Amino acid sequence: MITLSSDFGSPYPAAMKGTILRHSDARIVDIAHDFPRQDVEAAAFWLREVLPYFPPAVHCVVVDPGVGTERAAVAVRAGEHVLVGPDNGVLLPAARQLADDVSVFEIDYDDPGSTTFHGRDVFAPAAATIHEMGVDAFETGERFAHVSEYVDLRFPEPxxxxxxxxxxxxxxxxxxxxxxxxxxxxxxxxxxxxxxxxxxxxxxxxxxxxxxxxxxxxxxxxxxxxxxxxxxxxxxxxxxxxxxxxxxxxxxxxxx
Amino acid sequence: MITLSSDFGSPYPAAMKGTILRHSDARIVDIAHDFPRQDVEAAAFWLREVLPYFPPAVHCVVVDPGVGTERAAVAVRAGEHVLVGPDNGVLLPAARQLADDVSVFEIDYDDPGSTTFHGRDVFAPAAATIHEMGVDAFETGERFAHVSEYVDLRFPEPxxxxxxxxxxxxxxxxxxxxxxxxxxxxxxxxxxxxxxxxxxxxxxxxxxxxxxxxxxxxxxxxxxxxxxxxxxxxxxxxxxxxxxxxxxxxxxxxxx
Amino acid sequence: MITLSSDFGSPYPAAMKGTILRHSDARIVDIAHDFPRQDVEAAAFWLREVLPYFPPAVHCVVVDPGVGTERAAVAVRAGEHVLVGPDNGVLLPAARQLADDVSVFEIDYDDPGSTTFHGRDVFAPAAATIHEMGVDAFETGERFAHVSEYVDLRFPEPxxxxxxxxxxxxxxxxxxxxxxxxxxxxxxxxxxxxxxxxxxxxxxxxxxxxxxxxxxxxxxxxxxxxxxxxxxxxxxxxxxxxxxxxxxxxxxxxxx
The missing domain is CATH 2.40.30.90 (Bacterial fluorinating enzyme like)
Structure with missing residues (x-):
């Protein structure tokens, strides 16, 4: 199962689905594509609320104000779940809710033809690969390199x-x-x-x-x-x- | 097959999907999640129009202005279809369109942790249970009790x-x-x-x-x-x- | 796989899905249902952008300002893809992007009860039939007749x-x-x-x-x-x- 979340509205997410479906017959479930535009905190909040209700899945998340800059792409293992998205912290609150033990891997991706649609050209293919390979994706050490430095995000405490x-x-x-x-x-x-x-x-x-x-x-x-x-x-x-x-x-x- | 209908907008329906998918591998089809907010009549109208085009399915409907009050949760058998939702009449016009013979069952549910999201905590689990058990769900008499009194809804006649x-x-x-x-x-x-x-x-x-x-x-x-x-x-x-x-x-x- | 595209908003596309699912267990993928209303050019543009990312599929497209008039319904073969929709040009730019060799077939449909919802009553059933029959649908020559005259659409050149x-x-x-x-x-x-x-x-x-x-x-x-x-x-x-x-x-x- 692959879930999709973005702030893309319509019809851009369809190109992500097509890309996944060319490489995988995974069930695809939309979380939302109307997250507030480029609002990393809001998306992080909703993912933390919603993803724990799902069975183990690959969660592909694209709320990415830094697309086209040098920001990395990451995959986060959280128990039997994997979250894929930009290295801007959006995945971390949900990952910590899903599992006590969280590991972050940087995704080594080829520079896509498009510099503005990494959802389609980087994150969807990575999610499909991880779905097809399972945990082996992280153990070969080829395309996914374990990292200890990454952008984190924590909600303010009252x-x-x-x-x-x-x-x-x-x-x-x-x-x-x-x-x-x-x-x-x-x-x-x-x-x-x-x-x-x-x-x-x-x-x-x-x-x-x-x-x-x-x-x-x-x-x-x-x-x-x-x-x-x-x-x-x-x-x-x-x-x-x-x-x-x-x-x-x-x-x-x-x-x- | 489980269909989902609500006035939740986004992203709340995703939590319902996750909940179902933890208990069932049913195909999930969205009818709509933008029904007019808390408008039971409008939802009842659209369901009556749309559901008859579906093959036999469990239809989970949450347009529920009375959430958190004492209103019951019901499952309505209509031929090979089952409709699940609040006891406010929203299911009945569609049920009568789907079959001549309609039976209503009250759902015995545990008080959920949340009093405001019965879509996720009451109706989605009930729909998954009915999908997995089939008609047996109603014949054990345990969780679903046949009732003759329930809230009905009929559209005005010209x-x-x-x-x-x-x-x-x-x-x-x-x-x-x-x-x-x-x-x-x-x-x-x-x-x-x-x-x-x-x-x-x-x-x-x-x-x-x-x-x-x-x-x-x-x-x-x-x-x-x-x-x-x-x-x-x-x-x-x-x-x-x-x-x-x-x-x-x-x-x-x-x-x- | 059957993809759905329309300008119907909600909840009309659900009736198309139900209709397909009564005749087929195809995977259904929504491209978009919020294309600009009755804007054939905009839909043609987006389909040309998005459909090439999909694996071979039947693409059912309903942006149809002429519904209820004498305009024909067509199926367009483009390599391993088939596009189904009204004969107003909306399918052609995507078809040419999908394959060099494009053939157009007129769909012989019974006059549906409704003259205003061909998406549900004409195009969805045709898409389901083509999905189930595969290329044989076009080779029997019964319901799909090859035509050389049809409405085309090309974007203006700079x-x-x-x-x-x-x-x-x-x-x-x-x-x-x-x-x-x-x-x-x-x-x-x-x-x-x-x-x-x-x-x-x-x-x-x-x-x-x-x-x-x-x-x-x-x-x-x-x-x-x-x-x-x-x-x-x-x-x-x-x-x-x-x-x-x-x-x-x-x-x-x-x-x-």
Missing amino acids: TERADGVAGEVLVVDGFGNAITNVPGEYLAERFGSDVTVNGVWAPARQTYAAVEAGSRLVTVGSHGNVELAVNRGRGDERFSVSPGSRVRLRWTGGGQ | TERADGVAGEVLVVDGFGNAITNVPGEYLAERFGSDVTVNGVWAPARQTYAAVEAGSRLVTVGSHGNVELAVNRGRGDERFSVSPGSRVRLRWTGGGQ | TERADGVAGEVLVVDGFGNAITNVPGEYLAERFGSDVTVNGVWAPARQTYAAVEAGSRLVTVGSHGNVELAVNRGRGDERFSVSPGSRVRLRWTGGGQ
């Missing part, structure tokens, strides 16, 4: 405060839910009570439908993090936040 | 009038065609003549291209219902209608 | 000038890159120098990242043609062009 916690918005999903870096555990014991978010009152509830349509709430999303939301509406707009915005949660102690 | 018919817009498709609940039979004998729609004159024609680009027409869509359209344009805007709008058709008797 | 080249924009991709009909060879020797585009200065560079974010450049895209672009921005807006716009490139001789 800071615990006396009266709450300070974090930030990592991504906004398509519903407008503003997903923060604050672990849901902070909120889990406060469901039913009220909090403030950047000074604005909001009820902490376990599910969107616990407040009326159009009303704001703070909840824990399916990813396990605290989320600023509006039932049947957009939390990002109502809380005036976007990716990178600081989020100061205070436990006000108010009850339902 | 009303015949002396000089025409009164109906309403059910959905607007991506082209801007406003699809009504009026069966195409009403219009079929009038192609070539003129009608009025809410008092506005429009030619009744068998195909978009029968009028000039940019001109309005009333036609019968591929779903068999009367449709308010504009050749190479948006019918909803030109006829000033949206889902739920009343549509009064009058046969004016004018000819081509 | 004109070489003393001080540069005159061409036009063929399509704009989702990133906003304006893709011209000027072959990349014209630019390949000028990377690092400057040109003017319709009188506006722009650096000719091999890759987007060679200029600062937000800066314009002229480059050669992955399709091999000259492209008007902005690093991490939209080239079509910055250069004030859209499909069909004339593009006059002048070599100014300025250096980096």
Whole structure:
């Protein structure tokens, strides 16, 4: 199985699929091709959330603002999974979620004819090769060289405060839910009570439908993090936040 | 074969696919993941139109405004098809189109870790289980209990009038065609003549291209219902209608 | 393998997939369903770019402004590939790219119940039949009749000038890159120098990242043609062009 993720929109991913299918009869599963353009952090977040639900697979990821520059191409082994993509950190948070033991290999690729579509000309062929060869791909030492230096990416950690916690918005999903870096555990014991978010009152509830349509709430999303939301509406707009915005949660102690 | 339908946009459906693929090697086919958000009627309409073209399959549907509340999860047997989704009526119009004999089973599910992503944590696993077990899933009586009470959904019926018919817009498709609940039979004998729609004159024609680009027409869509359209344009805007709008058709008797 | 391409958006392509899957267990691969609406030239361009990356397949293409009129349905053999779609030229540029030897067959189809959804009622069944029968489909002479007259489509050729080249924009991709009909060879020797585009200065560079974010450049895209672009921005807006716009490139001789 090979999964595909990119910020390419359409129809460019089809050329990646064709390239893979000329070299492999792997099942191909699209993760998403509408990741925010050239936003390495957002893609890294979503991959960390989604890939752990998959069985062992080769995950080909192309969110690559540095395409055409000297940045390396890497394959990351994480247990029985392999992630393939540019050396910009996008693969690492998901890889660490998939396995405790992570190894990074630099991909030795021929300079493709195109300098602007490495998804088709570099990453898709590498994913197909790894899928066909399995772990042997890394053991011959020919095309994949183990490296100890590579670009890493870690999400910012929230800071615990006396009266709450300070974090930030990592991504906004398509519903407008503003997903923060604050672990849901902070909120889990406060469901039913009220909090403030950047000074604005909001009820902490376990599910969107616990407040009326159009009303704001703070909840824990399916990813396990605290989320600023509006039932049947957009939390990002109502809380005036976007990716990178600081989020100061205070436990006000108010009850339902 | 398992089909997937939702209003999730991207990338949430990928987590459903991963979940299924850990438990099944079923072929997965996306119906759509951009159904209008939390619009149970629109999803029910499209499923009724599209699913009958499929061979026997398990159809996993998640348009679920009540996620996290007490609403049940159901599996609906319709001939050789099974539909899985929330108990809000979204499955029933398609099920009745697929088979005369429809049975509803409540799904006994463990409370998932997440209260906001039942698509991944409840419906996808149930669909995979049903796909792997086949009809036996319903005969053990363990996880799926036959029920006679469930939420149903029926589309409004049009009303015949002396000089025409009164109906309403059910959905607007991506082209801007406003699809009504009026069966195409009403219009079929009038192609070539003129009608009025809410008092506005429009030619009744068998195909978009029968009028000039940019001109309005009333036609019968591929779903068999009367449709308010504009050749190479948006019918909803030109006829000033949206889902739920009343549509009064009058046969004016004018000819081509 | 059957690939699907259309301008249908969602969820109409699902009905095509269901129809195919009732008659075939072919692997189905989506090329795109968001081609610009009823834009035969744009679809023809993208198919010519993408299909050559695929292994032999049946390619079902529905961008069909003339649906419901007398236009024929055709199947085009191009080496081991077959393209199926309306007789409006959309298949021919890709077919010629796939093989030197191209044959066109008119599809004899029963008038479908629907006059507005030939994708589901004519082209999908024809693609499934061809997939199942292979080349025999064309040799029985029953449903597919060889024809020598059909609608062709060729992209405009650029004109070489003393001080540069005159061409036009063929399509704009989702990133906003304006893709011209000027072959990349014209630019390949000028990377690092400057040109003017319709009188506006722009650096000719091999890759987007060679200029600062937000800066314009002229480059050669992955399709091999000259492209008007902005690093991490939209080239079509910055250069004030859209499909069909004339593009006059002048070599100014300025250096980096």
